Structures are given as C-alpha cells and as structure tokens.
Amino acid sequence: MKSSMRAVTLVSPGHLECVNTEIPVVQNPHDVLIKVHACGVCGSDIARVMVKGAHKMPIIIGHEFAGEVVEIGLDVKTTKVADRVTIMPLVPCGQCDYCRIGEYTLCDDYEYYGSRIPGAMAEYILVNERNVLKLPENVDYEMGAMTDPVSVALHAVRKAGVEAGQSAVVFGLGAIGFVAVQWLKNLGCTNVVAVDIFDEKLNLAKTLGADLTINGKTTDAVKAIQDYTGGKGVDVAIELAGSKFTQPQAVLSVSKMGKVVYCGISYDDLILPNQALNAILRGELIILGSWNSSIAPLPINEWESALKFMNNGKIRVKPLISHRVRLEDCQSVFEMMFYKKEVFTKVMFQPEL
Template sequence: MKAAVLHEKNKIIYQDIGIDSCRANEVKIKVMAAGICGSDTHKMTSRWKYPLPAIMGHEFAGYIVEKGGKVVDLNVGDRVAAIPFKPCSACEYCQKGQYSLCENYGMIGAQSFGGFAQYVNIPASNVIQVGEMDFEEAAMIEPLAVALHGVLNIHPQIGDTAAVFGAGVIGMLTIQWLKIAGVKEIIAIDISSEKLAEARAMGCEKVIHARYENVLEKINDYTKGRGVDLALECAGSPVTQEQCLLVTRKKGKVGYLGIAYSDVCLSEAAFESIFRKELTLQGFWNSYSAPFPGKEWKTSVDFILNRKIRLKELISHRFKLEDTQKAFNMIINREEAYGKVLIIPNKE
C-alpha cells in the first residue's frame, strides 16, 4: 500500500509499505479520510518519542475490507471510525472505568501505525460503527468527543455564561456542545478575525479579538463586573491559560482542554483569583469513559447522525495522501489560515 511515512523530524516520505493480513482480533480499514491534529504537528517537530519510521494519524474513518477470525460484531463493508486510544485494561484507573487516565495506554498513530495510509490494521475493539455517516465527518468524531469530554465533566448549568478561549477546531466544537447543554451566552476569544467570524456564525453572541481588545475589560463589561460562570481554555497558550483565572466569577469553574507546550507562570493576581474566588479548576485529557469508549463517543455519533452538530464548515483543507508533507508544512509555517485539515488517502 501507499503511506505517508515519518522518518525523522518533519520528514514525511510518500512510499510503498507492506501491510499484513489481519490478526484474529483485528480489522483492516480502507482509510477514506484522516484529520491532522494539533498535537501531531508538535510531536513530529519537537517531541516525537516513538519508534521510527512511523505512520501518524489518529483521527480517521473508512470501511472494513478484511476481518480476523475472532471478530464477530463487525463485517466487511461496515463504515467505521477509529478509536485511537488503547487502554491497558489492567491499571487502577482502567479498573475504575477511568480510561482517559490509563497509566499504560497505547495510541494508534504513535506506537502503532495510523491513518495516513491507504489501509490500517487495528483491533476490532478500537472501531465504532458510524452508519451512513459521511467519512469526513466520521474522521472528526475523535476531536468532537474530546470537546464533549470537557463539557460533560465541567457540568454546565442551563443559563450559564461561558468564555471559550481559542476558536480553533476544539474551541468551535466546544462552543456547539455548550449551546446544546443550555449555556445561555458564549463569549469567544481569539486573535484571528476569521475564526471569530466563524464563532459568531456558530452562535456566539459576543466575541473578543484579543490582539486588539483587552480581554479582562471586555468580559468585565459583558458580564457587568460579575465574570463568567465557566471559562474553557482550548488554545493551549500560556496567555489564555492565565486569563481564564482572571475572568471567572466567584465560585466559577475553569476547564483546561488545551495542551501546555511550555511553562505557565502565573501573575499574583491570577493565582490569588484561585483561592480568593474559590474557583474550581479541572483539566480534561482525551475523551474516554466506561463502557469504553464511553458516552463521549456514542453521543458524538448520535448527534452527527441526527444533524445536531456542524462539522463540514470546520474543514478548511483537503490534501491527497502524497501531499501529506505539504499539508504539515502549510500548518507548521502558517502559510494559510486553516481549520481542520484532512488527508484523503483513497477516493470513494
């Protein structure tokens, strides 16, 4: 088969590579769409710690073309999305059903080959059926479940006001889940005029352009000095990771979905906000719960199929498999504004 193979830091070669027949508990997926995650660009340019050569891609969907002898609940032809997380099922947290906290997990697209290829073999337990869902939408189930994991566990209340820092893909998906959960007003914060316009189109009543406006002053104005009930950080920036603490009301909640790629040093005012306001701070990692893969995944599938989530307009670019390096260069060098970038290994 053809695959986009990572050989070293930011060096992807489009090449022929062998693929085995399925093992007894595996299925072979013909990959129809695979998303580039923000973590992919960071891992492959600075922190890649897995065996090389590698095939990245943990957000992907396609259909089954082969199955192992022990696979009984799936059939050739089934349309599926990959569940990239491989819990050990033995550690303390797996035993509690807290799979996102597994201490010895594996990851498709890291320790094992992922979706930037024409085909991939994965355990049958790591697929979810998607019915007649569009493959591009199915490839976005993983980030949609990540956003839902945060929203479910921060427990928004009907009528809340929320601030979402970062109007990228995770931020936009978080905004949609907050609307569904009954949050009354959502304030989107970003440094991109284009992303803020998209946030307005997604239903945000108010936006703040952080490059030109004072975030604290604007939220203070919008909330009449009270602060927001919820602040969700989806940008992964030290600046916004601190600002969340400053804009949340007394007894409010702060949720961190964005990954920290550098040290976060808090000002005195930000740190004092934690205890003077008695804030609740919570981090959200991955998207899994019991029974595996959890409510996050099953709800995401249901809401996509029932057309209650908008995904297509978040897709900005589609690249052929042979152009995977070009896709990463575009993102890393910020050659163009982008949303969700997809690799299309096979045509329907």
C-alpha cells in the same frame, strides 16, 4: 487486492515521507482491515511530527479517521465487511488502577494508533474490533474522522459540569474550540463567548452559535467579558489555545466559584500573575485539567454521544474543514501548519486524492 499502499511515515522529527509499504494482513482473529477515506490532522500530530517525534520511529501517523471495513478476522462479531466506521485510537492496558475504574485515558500503560502503533494516514489500517465504532447514516467519512475532536470537546465541557442557563467562554478556535462552543450551547449555556485572533474564525463561531466573539489581538478579552457579564465574569472558562496570553485570561474571566478547564496542550510553563492567584484564592475558583475523552460506557461513552450529535445535526463539523490534501503532500502540509503559513482549522488527508 493490491499488496502495497501509500502511507505517511514519520521518519524523524521534522521529516515525513509518503512511502510505499505492504498493506497490513489480517492475522489475529479479532483484526479488522479498514480502507481509509479521510484522516484529519490532530493538534497533537503537529507537535509530534515537527518537534517531539513519536515513541517509535519510523511510524505511520494519524489517528482521527474514518473508512470502510474491507476484511475481518475469523472471530470478529461486532463489525462486517462494507461497514462505514471510525475507531477510538486508544488501546488501554485494562489492568492498571485507572483502567479498572473505567478511566481509560489515564491508563499507565497504553498503546495508541498513530503514535505508538501504526496509524491511519495511509490507504489502509489494521485495528482490533474492540476499537471500532459504526458511523450513523448522516455521518459521512469526513465527519466520522472528526469524532475524536468532537469527543475531546465534550470531555472538556463535561469536566466543567455546565448547568442550563450558565455562561461560558472558550479560548482558542481550533476544531476542538469550535465544537466546544456548540456543546456548551447544546448543554444549555445561554451566553457563550468565543475568543480567537482571526476574524474569519470568529465569524464562523458566530454562525455555529457563539453569542459573543472577541478578537483577543485587538481587544482586551478579559475586560470585554467582564463588561458582557456586568462585572461578574462567566461561570466557566475553557482554555484550548495553550497560550501564555490566554491561560491567565481564563482565570480572570470567571466569576467567584467559577470553573476553569485547561485543555490546550502547551510546551511552556504555566505562569499566572498575582492578580490571577488572588482570583483563585478569594474567588474559590475550581481549576481542572481535561485530557482526551472518555470511552467508558457509563454514564455516557463520549464517542457515541459525539456520533449521535453529528448525526442529528446539532454538532456541525463540515465547516471546520479548511484544507483537503493528498498523502504525497504531507511534508509541505505539516510545515504550513507548524509555521502557520495559512489560517487553518481542520486539515483532512484524503488517500483517494
């Protein structure tokens, strides 16, 4: 095997380079070396690369990926060479109070592939076997690389505790939004509304199961939702846009006793008008935060559920891939996304291109 590889490296905020670097070497008996076939860009990557920077730099970024096992450490038991796999990028400490009750994503002292330890936007990545999940047969590498957003969407929908026959609205059609629409339908919501500002995304949401789509740029989304529900409001709102326009709209879209889940990352203050505060108080609304996804084994491991539902075709992610790009084009691709030069949903880096 060759000894060097290409890797997308964050040098400093706003500055990416595709560098030649050593292929990591299996040393720890539980290490697994994976040849990366697809690595998606997460919304969190865009902010990390263009604005915030990572905890340590330079660092190889990328945590949403799938690939093939090419080498394993001496004590690896759970995976073998040639397995097609994805990985859960979180490495929880296992010691803190949250880890001890299985709430790993709330860990006080975690590592994370692609932001704190070397990531997967490269030809190869070294991971611990604990993090590895095998891809089921109908899940290809690109789909496997989307297990993370599929799990994050499931987590947000489960936070809302949706019941069969309920209604819901999803604000923001990024990859997570498109998948949230599908989870809501799969979990029994009969009336699912999707709100975005691009008609092409709204059309796609319809083909993926949305019952009503609203262009929030040209239509008053709250009024349209109130009209659709006979003035009552929907049972659940999931806010994924992280925008100052949709954050209050989420509150104003739900019925009394409704639930609002905030999941869209934002770097601005959350400002709610008095009308929204009134709705929270008088309607006894439940406002929830949702972060990442659950990898505890009970009641479900959301990553395993994500893989099952991609495998049985009930969660479709292939139509969400808007761009397939080369590692060498990292800087221009991130600028395209950050400055919104093109409409995109999931941008997939392909090390073999």
